Every structure is written in C-alpha cells, then in structure tokens.
Amino acid sequence: MYPFTFTKVSDTREALNAGRRGGRYIAGGTTLVDLMRETVERPESLVDISDLPLREVTVTERGGLRIGALVRMAEAAAHTKVRTTYPVVSEALELSASAQLRNMATIGGNIMQRTRCTYFRDVTAACNKREPGSGCAAREGYNRTHAILGTSDACVATHPSDAAVAFAALEATVNLMGPDGERSLPFADFLLRPGSTPDREQALRRGELITSVEIPAHPRPLKSGYLKVRDRQSYEFALTSAAVALHIRGGVIREAKIATGGVGTVPWKLPTVEQHLVGERPSARLWAQAAERAADGARPLAHNRFKIALLKRTVERQLRTVGGTK
Amino acid sequence: MSTELTESDVPSPTGPASAPSRRTFIATTTAVGGIAVAGGLVAGPPPLGVEEAAAAEATPSGRVSLTVNGKRHTITVDNRTSLLDLLREHLGLTGSKKGCNAGACGACTVLVDGRRVNSCLTLAVRLEGAEVTTVEGLAPGGEDGELHPLQAAFVEQDAFQCGYCTPGQIMSGVGCIQEGHTGSAEEIREWMSGNICRCGCYVKIVRAVEQTARGK
Numbered sequence: 001m002y003p004f005t006f007t008k009v010s011d012t013r014e015a016l017n018a019g020r021r022g023g024r025y026i027a028g029g030t031t032l033v034d035l036m037r038e039t040v041e042r043p044e045s046l047v048d049i050s051d052l053p054l055r056e057v058t059v060t061e062r063g064g065l066r067i068g069a070l071v072r073m074a075e076a077a078a079h080t081k082v083r084t085t086y087p088v089v090s091e092a093l094e095l096s097a098s099a100q101l102r103n104m105a106t107i108g109g110n111i112m113q114r115t116r117c118t119y120f121r122d123v124t125a126a127c128n129k130r131e132p133g134s135g136c137a138a139r140e141g142y143n144r145t146h147a148i149l150g151t152s153d154a155c156v157a158t159h160p161s162d163a164a165v166a167f168a169a170l171e172a173t174v175n176l177m178g179p180d181g182e183r184s185l186p187f188a189d190f191l192l193r194p195g196s197t198p199d200r201e202q203a204l205r206r207g208e209l210i211t212s213v214e215i216p217a218h219p220r221p222l223k224s225g226y227l228k229v230r231d232r233q234s235y236e237f238a239l240t241s242a243a244v245a246l247h248i249r250g251g252v253i254r255e256a257k258i259a260t261g262g263v264g265t266v267p268w269k270l271p272t273v274e275q276h277l278v279g280e281r282p283s284a285r286l287w288a289q290a291a292e293r294a295a296d297g298a299r300p301l302a303h304n305r306f307k308i309a310l311l312k313r314t315v316e317r318q319l320r321t322v323g324g325t326k
Numbered sequence: 327m328s329t330e331l332t333e334s335d336v337p338s339p340t341g342p343a344s345a346p347s348r349r350t351f352i353a354t355t356t357a358v359g360g361i362a363v364a365g366g367l368v369a370g371p372p373p374l375g376v377e378e379a380a381a382a383e384a385t386p387s388g389r390v391s392l393t394v395n396g397k398r399h400t401i402t403v404d405n406r407t408s409l410l411d412l413l414r415e416h417l418g419l420t421g422s423k424k425g426c427n428a429g430a431c432g433a434c435t436v437l438v439d440g441r442r443v444n445s446c447l448t449l450a451v452r453l454e455g456a457e458v459t460t461v462e463g464l465a466p467g468g469e470d471g472e473l474h475p476l477q478a479a480f481v482e483q484d485a486f487q488c489g490y491c492t493p494g495q496i497m498s499g500v501g502c503i504q505e506g507h508t509g510s511a512e513e514i515r516e517w518m519s520g521n522i523c524r525c526g527c528y529v530k531i532v533r534a535v536e537q538t539a540r541g542k
Contacts, residue, residue, distance in 0.1 A: 005386045006405045006451050026452075033408075033447045034428050046405070048452055074441075098520020099505070100498065101429055103441040104448070234519035 001037045008048040012177060012209070015049050019207030020179045023047035027070055028105035030097075031113045039123055040114075040130055054108070054211055057081060063217035066175075069108030069210040073163070074099070076107055086215055088224035088243050092166040095228045098235050108210040111164050111174070111190070112202065116237050117146065117157035128154040129198040144303040145239065148311075150265035151299055155198030159191060159266050160237050166226055168267035169243035169259035172215045178208035187213075191266040198265075219247045219255060227318040229262070229310060238262030240311045242318040246277075253277045253323070260294065263311050270294055273315065282323045291316035388451040394419065395463025401450075409445040409453060410434045413460055421461035421493045425522070432521035435494040435501075436460045442501030444520075461493035464500065475541060476500055479534035487525035495521045499535045508539035 007023065009015040019025060024043035026032055027050060035041040054068040057079045065085060067076055076082055077093035096102065096110075105113075119125040119137040126135035138146055138156050146156045167187050174190040176183050190203055204210075224245035230236040240262045247255035256277040258270045276290040294315040295308045391400040394417060403412060410427075413419040413436070425433030427446045434445040437459040464474040473481070476499050486492045498521045502508060507517035514532045523531060 001406045003385045004405055006388055006449075008452070008454070026449075029449060029452075030429055030444070030447050033449060036406075037427065046449075050452070098432065099501065099507070099517050100432060100435055100442050100444045100520045101447075103501075104443050234516055 002039065002042045002044075004036075004043050005045045006048065007045070008051065010051050012052055015047060015052060015209060016177065016179050016207055018045070018047040019209060021045075022206075025049050025209060027109045028072065029109075030101050030105045031109065035114065035121070038121055040121055049209070060214065060217070064215050066212045066214045067107050068212050070106050073097070073102040073105045073107065073110060076163075077102065085222070086166070086170060086224060086245075088169065088226050088245055089163065089166045089215070091226035092162040092228075092241075092243060095226060095234075096162045107163065107213055110161050111167065111213065112210070113161055114201070115157035116160045118142075120157055129157060129194070129201075132197070132199045139301065142303060143301040145237070145262075146301055146304055147263060147265045148295070148298040148300045148304055148307050149263050149268050150193045152194045152196065152198070152265075154196050155194035155265065156301060157194070157198070157265060158237075158262055159264065161267070162226065162228060162238065162241060162261055164191065165241055165259050165261035165267040166243040167213055167215070168269055169245055169257045170215050170218065170224075171257065172213050174210060175212045175214055176204070176208050177211050178205050180205075182211075184214070187267075188269065194265050218245065218257070219249075221249075222247050222255075223322050224257075225318060225322045227314055227321065229314050240307060240314040242315045244315075244318045244322045246319075246323050248282065248323065251281055253280055253282065258315065258319075260311060260315065263295075263298075263307055270315070272296055277319075282325060284320065284325045287316050287319040287323065287325070291319060390451055390454050392450075392453045392456045392458060394458045395460060403450045405449065405451050407450045409436070409438070409448040409450050409458065412450040413445065413458075419460050419462050422497075423490055423493055425491065425494070430522075431491070431494075432498055433491050433494040435497040435521065437497060437501060440504070442498050459497075461496055464496065474500070476503070476534065476538045479538045480531075483530045483534040483537065485530040485534040486523075486527050491521060491523045491525075495523065495531055499531070499538070502535060503539045508535060511536060514539075 007018055009018060023045045026046045026048055032041055054070040056068045057071060058066045060066050065081055073093050077090045083090045117138055120127045120129050125137040128134060128136050136155055147158045172187045173184045174187060185203055192200055192203055222245055226243050228238045228241040230239050238261050241260060243259050245257040246253055256274040258273050260268045272293045273290045276293060280286050291312045294312045298308050300308060385404050387402050387404045389402045410422055410424055413422050422436055422445055423433035425431035429444045429447045435442050436445045438456050465471055476496055480496060498518060502517045508514050511532050514535050
C-alpha cells in the first residue's frame with residue numbers, strides 16, 4: 001500500500017473542500033482499503049466522511065424512501081421501512097458479501113464499489129479500467145464471470161453490486177452534493193457503461209459526494225424480491241441475478257420493474273421484459289415468454305455463453321416467485 | 327505508549343520491514359526467475375517500486391486513542407496500519423488471525439463498538455474512541471478464568487481441526503448471536519458465511535453457535 005495523508009472531516013463543507021482539492025472520500029472502506037493494498041488504488045489523500053450526517057432512512061414527501069449515503073448495508077437491510085416497502089432492496093443487501101462486511105460498508109460506497117474482474121485487481125495484467133490504453137486481458141483471457149451485456153472492446157467487467165441492481169429496477173435516483181451545489185441523477189445515468197473510457201465508472205464530478213439514494217414511490221401493493229445465482233451458496237458475487245417488482249391489481253400486472261446483475265457492465269434494466277408483462281395476467285406461460293427476452297443483445301465471450309440461458313431462467317424463476325402462478 | 331507502525335510491515339525479529347504481498351511476490355519472482363527476490367525476502371528490503379520507496383521515506387502517520395479489551399491505548403500509527411496489524415504486531419494480541427488480508431476469509435473478525443467487522447480492512451487511524459473486543463478479551467474471567475460460553479461450546483463440540491480460523495469464527499459467532507440470526511441451522515450458516523474454515527468444520531461450528539444461542 002502506498003502512503004497517504006488522512007483527514008477526518010466533521011461537516012459537509014469541510015468534506016467538499018477536501019474533495020475539491022483531490023481528496024478521496026472513504027466511508028466503510030471495504031473496497032477501497034482492499035484495492036489500496038493491492039496497489040490498484042493509490043490515493044494520496046483520504047478524507048474520512050463517516051461523521052457526516054448522512055445516516056438516516058426517511059420517507060419522502062411523495063411516499064418514496066431516501067436512504068442516507070452513510071447508512072450501513074446491515075442497517076439499511078434491517079430497516080423496517082426498507083424491509084416492508086421494498087423487500088427487493090433488503091434481500092439484495094443481505095445476499096451481498098458477509099455479515100462483517102455489511103456491518104462496515106455503506107450504501108454510498110456500495111454503489112461506488114469497483115469491479116471484481118480479476119485482471120482489474122491484478123496490477124500485472126492489462127486493464128483499460130485500471131490503466132487506460134493498456135488493453136483488456138479479460139477479452140482473450142478467462143472470462144467465465146464477465147459481462148455479456150453493455151460491454152465494449154475496451155472492457156467486459158461486470159458491476160459487482162447487488163443493491164445497485166435493486167435500485168436500478170426501482171428507478172432510484174442518486175442525490176449528490178458538490179462544490180457547485182446539489183443535483184440528482186437517475187440511477188441509470190449515475191453508473192456509466194465502459195465504452196472507450198472504462199476508467200470512468202460514475203457520472204461524478206470532482207469532489208462530488210453522494211448524500212443519499214432515493215427510491216421513488218411506486219403504486220401499492222408492490223411485490224418485490226431478489227434472486228442471486230452464484231458458484232457458492234453465500235459470500236460470493238453473482239453469476240446472474242434478478243430484481244423484480246410487480247404491481248398487480250385486479251388480476252392484471254399494472255407495473256413491472258426488472259433489472260439483472262452479474263451479466264452487465266452496469267446493472268441491467270430489462271424494459272422489453274417489463275413491457276411484455278404490463279397489461280397481462282400472471283401465468284407460468286407469461287413468465288417464460290417474458291423471460292425469453294431477458295438476454296436480448298447479449299454478446300457472450302469464450303467462457304460465459306452459459307450466462308444467456310442462466311439469465312433467462314433466473315428472470316423466469318424470480319417472476320414466478322414474486323408474481324405467483326395462476 | 328507511543329510507537330510508530332507501518333502497514334502490515336512492522337519490523338519483526340526475523341523479517342524485513344515490509345513483506346511483499348503474495349501476488350507481488352509471485353509476479354516479481356516470475357519476472358526475475360525467483361532467485362534474487364527470494365533472497366531479498368529473508369535479508370534485504372522488499373522489492374519496492376521507485377515511487378513506493380521514495381514515498382516510504384516520509385510515511386504520514388496519525389495518533390489514535392482506542393480501547394482494546396477494556397484497556398485504553400494511545401498510539402501513533404502509520405496511516406496504512408490495519409487494525410489487525412495494530413493488534414497483532416503492536417499490542418501482541420495474536421489471537422486475531424491474518425488469513426487473506428482482503429476481507430474474504432473472516433479469520434481477522436473482531437468486534438468494533440459491538441459490531442463484528444473484518445479488522446484487516448479497518449484502518450487503525452480511523453478508530454479514534456473505538457471500543458475493540460478481540461478473542462483475548464472474550465472470557466469473562468480473563469486469560470486464566472472461565473471461558474466465554476461460545477468458546478466452551480467450540481471445545482465441547484470439537485468445532486475445529488487446525489484452529490486457525492477459530493478466533494474469527496468465535497468472534498463472528500458472538501456477533502451472530504447478538505444480532506439474533508440463530509433461528510435455525512440454515513440461518514446460522516448464512517449469517518456465518520463470512521468465516522471460511524479450510525478444514526471444513528462447519529457442521530460442528532454451527533452446532534456450537536446454536537448451542538450457545540439456545541443457552542443464552
């Protein structure tokens with residue numbers, strides 16, 4: 001690990017000043033410290049933001065839910081409001097990492113977390129994300145766990161967060177505060193596809209701080225849940241996953257919000273599948289037909305073609321689990 | 327008490343000040359054929375890059391006061407020092423183990439302010455005012471006294487073979503019981519999944535946690 005200076009800030013203004021000067025924010029630190037030890041990350045200055053007042057879960061005026069950036073994963077998952085209104089978020093969080101890591105890691109840090117691509121984490125390998133222009137060792141390497149959607153010639157790494165998949169499905173927004181003031185970004189615009197600049201992963205400006213993630217109000221009742229498929233039962237990243245939320249009234253699906261993880265360079269929303277479901281009545285046949293579109297546009301690599309079928313089945317199973325079959 | 331410490335790299339009687347990571351070691355030895363660097367491991371400084379070596383001359387450090395197993399310590403640490411290295415290398419509390427040093431095995435689990443965390447991913451300099459409990463501080467009667475119920479249950483259930491992961495398992499188990507995630511063997515398995523046991527003693531570890539939770 002390279003040496004770094006360390007400052008702990010006590011208010012937001014102090015944080016933004018340090019951030020503007022190039023300081024790197026640290027909250028839970030579970031990703032950052034790990035990557036610093038591997039020398040993938042080499043910040044010269046760390047700014048500890050854990051004392052900032054961003055620890056609340058609040059119901060918004062419009063009936064949505066605002067989760068402060070410094071709420072720990074464990075706290076967010078266990079929060080009664082999160083658990084009862086958006087079980088998909090609680091489930092995604094509790095199927096992530098381990099109890100210890102969830103006690104440390106925060107919601108803001110979770111959506112900032114960097115890919116688990118082994119070539120990204122290995123400083124001796126070519127990686128455009130870590131070292132722009134150096135190439136992509138994964139393209140021709142061992143790419144069983146890599147992305148099949150949203151990839152580019154420069155990068156095929158998946159986004160590792162489960163919670164981000166739930167947030168993407170529910171069309172959350174990310175609230176930001178920066179040296180130039182506050183702004184909000186739709187979740188879909190916050191995380192960037194790699195394109196030709198895979199080193200740029202979030203639409204953050206210099207010194208900008210995530211203050212909260214906000215889930216909009218959805219019509220009630222809303223059934224939701226998260227399914228994660230992986231190589232071992234627990235404490236493992238997703239091969240495929242599905243966040244599904246359905247609003248069914250009068251026996252008809254009125255709203256469907258679906259995103260998948262483990263397959264895309266960013267959490268992958270499935271508008272085609274959603275549109276296929278809206279206005280229809282739940283049935284085993286409908287779930288299968290809709291899920292058939294889940295991998296549209298996929299571009300598999302040498303070792304991850306299996307993800308196409310796995311993704312369709314993951315989505316189908318989770319539609320059945322959340323929506324039931326009649 | 328005031329001592330300078332570096333990350334992972336506190337001078338030991340036999341080793342150099344900074345051990346290269348396994349990956350750096352393998353990569354470097356592969357590149358140079360293994361001989362020069364392997365020798366350096368024993369006698370010389372680690373294979374630092376020019377940049378890294380220059381930076382190491384002026385290592386930023388910070389002063390932190392924290393309580394470990396009820397005892398207050400004020401220490402100056404290199405900012406890179408993990409809580410795990412602080413415990414093991416400076417305070418002589420070698421119960422917490424360094425398995426992966428990357429948050430992937432749980433052998434370093436301790437309680438910080440009552441919550442179980444990976445001490446390898448916790449920077450010591452951030453712990454101003456924190457209360458840390460390690461496996462050494464668990465037994466109510468101290469080192470020679472009565473064991474903590476979960477420690478006793480591990481002995482009774484024979485919940486280990488090599489024992490390397492055991493301190494982390496026990497600290498994680500204490501957290502798991504406090505959190506109330508012990509409703510069934512399945513629930514315990516899920517909520518203890520952050521602790522890997524290479525010997526595969528999971529069945530008995532789950533029994534030990536279950537037994538202790540029931541007796542609570």
